[in-house]
Amino acid sequence: MIQIFTGNAGPGVHALLDDMYRDRKRVFVDLLKWAVPVIDGAFEVDQFDTERAVYLVAANGVEHLGSFRLLPTDGPHVLGSIFPELCDSPVPCGSGIWEISRGCLSPRLRAADRLRVRNRLISAAVEFATLRAITAFTCIADSGWLQQIPSLGWACEALGKPRLIAGINTGALRIPITDRTIDELRAGRIYTSAGLLAEPVPSALAA
Secondary structure (H helix, E strand, C coil): CEEECCCCCCCCCCCHHHHHHHHHHHHHHCCCCCCCCCCCCEEEECCCCCCCEEEEEEEEECCEEEEEEEEEECCHHHCCCCCCCCCCCCCCCCCCCCEEEEEEEEECCCCHHHHHHHHHHHHHHHHHHHHCCCEEEEEEEEEEHHHHHHHHCCCCCCCCCCEEEEEEEEEEEECCCCCCCCHHHHHHHCCCCCCCCHCCCCCCCCC
């Protein structure tokens, strides 16, 4: 199941979001050694987890399987606020452009399940974009994801030459969302309907 949450109310409000923040800490802090904020030694929550953030969460009950954070780029977001040097031209921003960040797959998942959850989240993001009239996503990706993301079948464009950040080759991408995107992902065997196109977007913290 994919659930949509609008706005961050911090740890202790919703069990599924708490599990997401715990997995983010395990992945980004414990495994990848990112220097990012941690609350109570357990929850990775940063300055972009605000009331404007939207979370797409793949879940089994209140168990987090994977998630994306979506941020409108007409306000603070990771690429524009912290890493604008990854773009050769001005950072793409505006009401029709949203950033995908904090893509997190639970470290408890097996390899086959990780692929399945990743594809469900990508499909949900494109359906969400269709609902919200989003015309493009931007994202920051390390060397592995920089190769994976274009290979999914959708159109992508590099926003600049990758650079070393904390010793890791990192770049920024723009992903246009058009009426062909779902078919492009379906041709790449990525798209699996998340059912968002038939459902209204839930309000803040709706399950």
